Amino acid sequence: MTRHVVAAVRDLPPGGRKLFSVRGRPIAVFNLEGQFYGLLNRCPHQGGSLCEGLLTGLVLADTPGEYRMERAGEIIRCPWHGWEFDIRTGQSWCEPDKIAVRQFPVQATSGQALVQGPYVAETIAVSVEEHYIVVEI
Amino acid sequence: MLTSGAIDCDIHPGVPGIKTLLPYMSAHWQSAFIERGMDGFDPASYPPNAPISCRADWRVSGGKPGTDFAQLQRQALDHFGTRFAICNPLYGGPMAVSETMGAAICSATNDWIAAEWLARDPRLRASIVVPAQAPHLAVEEIERLASDQRFVQILLPAAAEMPYGKRYYWPIYQAAEKYDLPIGLHTGSLFRHAPTSNGWPSQYLHDYVAAHQVFEDQLLSLIYEGALTKFDRLRLVFLESGVTWLPGFLWRANKTWRGVRPEVPWVKAAPAELVRHHVRLTMQPLDAPPDAADLGFVLDQLGSDDMLLFATDYPHWQFDGDAALPAGIDAGLVRKMMVDNPLATYARLGK
Numbered sequence: 155m156t157r158h159v160v161a162a163v164r165d166l167p168p169g170g171r172k173l174f175s176v177r178g179r180p181i182a183v184f185n186l187e188g189q190f191y192g193l194l195n196r197c198p199h200q201g202g203s204l205c206e207g208l209l210t211g212l213v214l215a216d217t218p219g220e221y222r223m224e225r226a227g228e229i230i231r232c233p234w235h236g237w238e239f240d241i242r243t244g245q246s247w248c249e250p251d252k253i254a255v256r257q258f259p260v261q262a263t264s265g266q267a268l269v270q271g272p273y274v275a276e277t278i279a280v281s282v283e284e285h286y287i288v289v290e291i
Numbered sequence: 292m293l294t295s296g297a298i299d300c301d302i303h304p305g306v307p308g309i310k311t312l313l314p315y316m317s318a319h320w321q322s323a324f325i326e327r328g329m330d331g332f333d334p335a336s337y338p339p340n341a342p343i344s345c346r347a348d349w350r351v352s353g354g355k356p357g358t359d360f361a362q363l364q365r366q367a368l369d370h371f372g373t374r375f376a377i378c379n380p381l382y383g384g385p386m387a388v389s390e391t392m393g394a395a396i397c398s399a400t401n402d403w404i405a406a407e408w409l410a411r412d413p414r415l416r417a418s419i420v421v422p423a424q425a426p427h428l429a430v431e432e433i434e435r436l437a438s439d440q441r442f443v444q445i446l447l448p449a450a451a452e453m454p455y456g457k458r459y460y461w462p463i464y465q466a467a468e469k470y471d472l473p474i475g476l477h478t479g480s481l482f483r484h485a486p487t488s489n490g491w492p493s494q495y496l497h498d499y500v501a502a503h504q505v506f507e508d509q510l511l512s513l514i515y516e517g518a519l520t521k522f523d524r525l526r527l528v529f530l531e532s533g534v535t536w537l538p539g540f541l542w543r544a545n546k547t548w549r550g551v552r553p554e555v556p557w558v559k560a561a562p563a564e565l566v567r568h569h570v571r572l573t574m575q576p577l578d579a580p581p582d583a584a585d586l587g588f589v590l591d592q593l594g595s596d597d598m599l600l601f602a603t604d605y606p607h608w609q610f611d612g613d614a615a616l617p618a619g620i621d622a623g624l625v626r627k628m629m630v631d632n633p634l635a636t637y638a639r640l641g642k
């Protein structure tokens with residue numbers, strides 16, 4: 155596992171998402187209230203770019219005719235055919251055990267901790283005062 | 292015979308005419324039918340003289356198909372070695388425009404079947420025919436007969452005034468669950484709405500071939516309106532649907548549901564799973580591939596061995612001779628279709 159610094163934390167505020175290329179892999183990084191999550195940006199169905207999908211919640215019901223929105227902002231719907239994925243787990247809603255997007259661990263790390271290394275920062279310079287989004291591959 | 296001990300889930304005793312039912316009607320309806328001179332409540336789906344309505348060797352001399360008790364007993368029961376056969380009388384009660392008249396015809400049909408068929412042969416069972424045009428009266432009829440264990444199912448035409456998933460029909464499903472009665476949907480309709488989603492066909496041929504389409508509609512309605520979510524124990528038996536249209540439908544329904552699920556969040560399992568849980572299908576007629584060797588493969592696509600029910604569809608002309616079992620079905624499935632699946636579907640048969 156190598157730690158790849160992809161952006162400064164302040165460049166991806168809560169509710170945001172951004173696509174990065176890390177060692178040739180397209181990885182969509184999401185900020186859910188300060189927690190970062192990384193998903194391979196390739197829908198397991200037919201490869202749709204998840205990062206461009208609708209960021210939404212889970213529509214649930216206990217009984218027919220009822221609609222209840224939960225977990226707002228934690229579900230991404232694939233822009234191609236609308237499959238829903240849980241950003242926190244990568245699991246699809248329809249077949250969570252069989253269909254899931256590959257996840258990559260993402261952390262916010264201080265520049266101070268990073269400089270002790272090792273890390274890779276291909277596109278940005280790391281300074282000790284900043285906090286960074288780090289993807290592990 | 293291969294079918295010995297089988298449970299035949301769809302036979303059709305014929306109602307000779309309204310006169311036969313009069314003894315089972317109230318004084319009001321007796322005089323109403325006599326005064327108005329009304330008769331001919333046979334549904335248009337099986338015109339009595341059409342070849343498909345009755346196999347040549349099963350015709351009743353001087354009567355409508357299925358109207359001779361002894362002949363039915365000999366041909367449909369003795370001949371195939373039938374253990375039980377479920378009578379599904381197809382007559383105008385569920386379709387009459389007047390709700391109360393429809394209910395009267397249904398009640399009379401049920402009482403006639405009980406007295407003149409069920410009472411005369413212990414192998415016979417029957418569906419409760421109910422006025423599909425009036426769910427509240429349908430529930431009354433179910434309540435009236437539910438304690439008679441020889442009635443094993445509630446029979447509805449495959450199409451009525453509205454899609455069956457609508458809440459208007461839910462009281463029927465509630466009663467069905469309460470009394471452990473599956474709902475049989477039999478090919479046909481009220482015969483006053485276009486039988487296809489595309490309007491009125493000009494030919495009987497078109498009408499007949501298109502008849503399975505409405506089963507797809509009803510399934511979609513029952514699933515998406517939430518009826519199958521609400522009534523988890525409800526079992527539906529599709530009678531004479533042709534069967535093999537189902538796999539393609541399941542693929543399409545699943546695929547689309549995955550993308551548009553939030554529109555129906557109460558649907559928590561894939562449509563195909565719900566269908567496997569709730570739906571059973573009778574095996575005559577069967578729209579089989581030209582090569583019998585391919586049939587097993589097609590049926591495998593249903594993804595379950597529990598769904599198919601043996602039926603002869605007597606006296607309708609679906610096969611010749613003794614070939615009630617379509618060729619190409621493996622022995623294990625044949626046994627399930629003939630015995631295990633009917634017993635699991637119709638809880639009352641085991642009692």
Ligand code: FES
Nearest residue numbers: 197199200202232
């Ligand atoms: S590619 Fe994502 S839903 Fe089809």
